[in-house]
Amino acid sequence: MARHGWLVFVLVCMVAVPVIAGTLAGITLPDTIDIDGQQLVLNGMALRKKVIFKVYVAGLYLPAKEKDGVKVLAADEPRCTVMHFLRSVSAKQVNEAWYDGLEANTPGYSAELKKQFDALAALMEGFKDGDKLVFTYKPGSGTEIKVKGNVKGTLGDKAFADALFACWIGKKPGPGEKFKAGLLGQ
Secondary structure, three states: OHHHHHHHHHHHHHHHOOOOEEEEOOEEEEOEEEEOOEEEEEEEEEEEEEOOEEEEEEEEEEOOOOOOHHHHHHOOOOEEEEEEEOOOEOHHHHHHHHHHHHHHHOOOOOHHHHHHHHHHHHHOOOEOOOOEEEEEEEOOOEEEEEEOOEEEEEEOOHHHHHHHHHHHHOOOOOOOHHHHHHHOOO
């Protein structure tokens, strides 16, 4: 009987230990985050490389796992992208990526959307190894931009969030198809 009790204890401990994080290129992100009382799950992670250099690891958080980028962008639900930098990147380099992503994924974008991307660019700083950039879309509120742990502001509406997130998971993701596939858990 004691042996049976020990086996039950071991099985309970094994079941009770959750997978607590995803790891890529030495960067660990939690499996879930809380956004205003709603749990978002880590949908996938991806490594942004430029030539041979590792630039950042990104994680995409959604209310439920989803492998289709079109469905992610169509849903008016909370979403979050965490970028953990692995090397120094200037604000100019980051901003060039935003504008390239806007051009590639949102053809015929409005003057208002361009103005919102200009506001995003004004919030950017240079980043170094270990710095984080976090974008959290909250329906009805806009996209909260957190730079190095500090909330810099909230921008736009769903159209802005869709254009921003399309930079990673749109038809022509700036970091490439492999990066997009990683964020979509493919």
